[in-house]
Amino acid sequence: MSATRNTADTEEPTARQQAVLDAVLSLMVEEGDQLTMTAVARRASCSKETLYKWFGDRDGLLTATVRWQAARVRAGRYDRPTLDIAALHDSLKGFAATWLTVISSPTSIALNRLAIGDAASRKSNLGRIVLENGRFAIAERLRPVLEAGREAGLLAFDDSETAFRTFFGLVGRDVQIRLLLGDSLTLGRGEIERDAARATDQFLALYGRKTAAPEA
Amino acid sequence: MSATRNTADTEEPTARQQAVLDAVLSLMVEEGDQLTMTAVARRASCSKETLYKWFGDRDGLLTATVRWQAARVRAGRYDRPTLDIAALHDSLKGFAATWLTVISSPTSIALNRLAIGDAASRKSNLGRIVLENGRFAIAERLRPVLEAGREAGLLAFDDSETAFRTFFGLVGRDVQIRLLLGDSLTLGRGEIERDAARATDQFLALYGRKTAAPEA
DNA sequence: GCCGAACCGTAACGTACGGTACGGCCAATC
DNA sequence: GATTGGCCGTACCGTACGTTACGGTTCGGC
Numbered sequence: 001m002s003a004t005r006n007t008a009d010t011e012e013p014t015a016r017q018q019a020v021l022d023a024v025l026s027l028m029v030e031e032g033d034q035l036t037m038t039a040v041a042r043r044a045s046c047s048k049e050t051l052y053k054w055f056g057d058r059d060g061l062l063t064a065t066v067r068w069q070a071a072r073v074r075a076g077r078y079d080r081p082t083l084d085i086a087a088l089h090d091s092l093k094g095f096a097a098t099w100l101t102v103i104s105s106p107t108s109i110a111l112n113r114l115a116i117g118d119a120a121s122r123k124s125n126l127g128r129i130v131l132e133n134g135r136f137a138i139a140e141r142l143r144p145v146l147e148a149g150r151e152a153g154l155l156a157f158d159d160s161e162t163a164f165r166t167f168f169g170l171v172g173r174d175v176q177i178r179l180l181l182g183d184s185l186t187l188g189r190g191e192i193e194r195d196a197a198r199a200t201d202q203f204l205a206l207y208g209r210k211t212a213a214p215e216a
Numbered sequence: 217m218s219a220t221r222n223t224a225d226t227e228e229p230t231a232r233q234q235a236v237l238d239a240v241l242s243l244m245v246e247e248g249d250q251l252t253m254t255a256v257a258r259r260a261s262c263s264k265e266t267l268y269k270w271f272g273d274r275d276g277l278l279t280a281t282v283r284w285q286a287a288r289v290r291a292g293r294y295d296r297p298t299l300d301i302a303a304l305h306d307s308l309k310g311f312a313a314t315w316l317t318v319i320s321s322p323t324s325i326a327l328n329r330l331a332i333g334d335a336a337s338r339k340s341n342l343g344r345i346v347l348e349n350g351r352f353a354i355a356e357r358l359r360p361v362l363e364a365g366r367e368a369g370l371l372a373f374d375d376s377e378t379a380f381r382t383f384f385g386l387v388g389r390d391v392q393i394r395l396l397l398g399d400s401l402t403l404g405r406g407e408i409e410r411d412a413a414r415a416t417d418q419f420l421a422l423y424g425r426k427t428a429a430p431e432a
Numbered sequence: 433g434c435c436g437a438a439c440c441g442t443a444a445c446g447t448a449c450g451g452t453a454c455g456g457c458c459a460a461t462c
Numbered sequence: 463g464a465t466t467g468g469c470c471g472t473a474c475c476g477t478a479c480g481t482t483a484c485g486g487t488t489c490g491g492c
Contacts (some may be wrong), residue, residue, distance in 0.1 A: 033337030121249030182335030
């Protein structure tokens with residue numbers, strides 16, 4: 001043991017290692033299928049020996065890659081719970097737009113495909129990691145916003161989890177599954193803005209308190 | 217090339233061939249990953265030679281399997297467009313429950329995983345077939361219902377496609393992606409009924425005409 | 433009863449790929 | 463300036479799997 005195994009460690013990869021992981025990501029996006037150790041080594045201009053020394057085995061490399069990309073996405077800012085309806089609307093719309101941007105990005109598509117294929121065999125737990133850093137992470141970040149909205153009398157719901165899942169559905173709709181299955185669905189910046197706004201309006205129509213108590 | 221190639225033909229597979237395809241499905245569900253030609257032959261009690269004669273190659277076998285399962289699912293009945301709000305509600309709820317049942321079934325999960333993994337490489341078009349017989353097929357079947365609802369003054373929308381996508385999101389929410397990524401999410405009959413009702417109510421809240429002209 | 437076709441079971445072949453070993457290069461250390 | 467350690471490039475090994483080939487068996491038609 002010992003050595004430089006970054007497999008399951010919480011340690012951050014070195015700059016060189018990050019470059020390798022970026023090579024894995026780019027290869028995943030471009031070639032999709034041909035994610036072989038040899039191809040990674042060639043793309044990253046490193047030897048296979050180094051790959052195995054650093055990441056243990058293929059699974060370790062993939063896990064590290066997923067973690068690395070997750071850390072990059074997670075770098076998003078923390079919204080402060082706000083109180084008036086306009087700020088709530090903006091906050092929700094921001095979440096929606098961010099989420100749509102993420103799930104429609106080539107990197108996310110390739111990564112989710114990989115994790116889903118991995119979930120088919122019961123070897124690794126890439127699926128769990130992706131879920132943890134995607135769907136569940138955004139729920140955790142959105143919950144305080146929703147609950148602050150409820151505190152302020154702007155929203156009405158019993159269970160914040162259920163409310164979140166409705167929002168999730170209104171935002172994502174059929175986008176992710178279509179992209180994963182290879183449908184050529186392009187989301188430009190304009191479409192994302194429009195879809196985010198529509199989803200937010202629909203969510204507020206369902207969960208917003210009618211006639212939000214005029215504070216005057 | 218004559219012979220019995222059922223690869224891309226529209227012909228229906230023989231009973232024996234159907235048994236083979238069912239073996240593929242069961243193997244896909246149980247073993248997930250180990251979908252090897254040898255395993256299929258063993259499970260179906262047939263020789264590999266026969267597999268190749270009937271389906272051409274591995275890809276042909278997979279394509280035939282997806283088509284076979286699609287034909288089975290497509291056997292659902294055709295709802296007749298109806299006119300009053302109760303019938304519309306029931307129809308929508310029926311669609312929602314059916315869809316939730318399908319996407320949470322082990323067969324659908326395994327099939328979608330396969331098609332998604334296939335979409336990663338650009339060889340075949342299993343993803344297209346699955347989309348065609350899943351997401352797009354249900355849209356085609358639901359559209360007349362939605363438009364009949366609009367004709368009857370029960371629904372209000374500009375674009376039936378947009379309305380459908382909202383309904384799709386309200387029904388599916390995060391269920392499919394979580395299941396595909398290996399999350400242990402079990403949907404019992406009760407949950408499906410409840411979720412279908414909730415999604416339908418929400419959809420009608422968004423797209424239903426307020427105070428649907430009391431006919432008395 | 434015989435023939436040929438279809439099919440089963442299994443062995444064999446070629447290739448792709450995960451993992452390992454080794455020789456050479458370069459940079460830091462003494 | 464020799465030594466040591468980290469790393470690159472590549473050759474190599476074992477295995478898994480798609481695909482093909484072949485001997486044996488069953489069965490319908492003459």
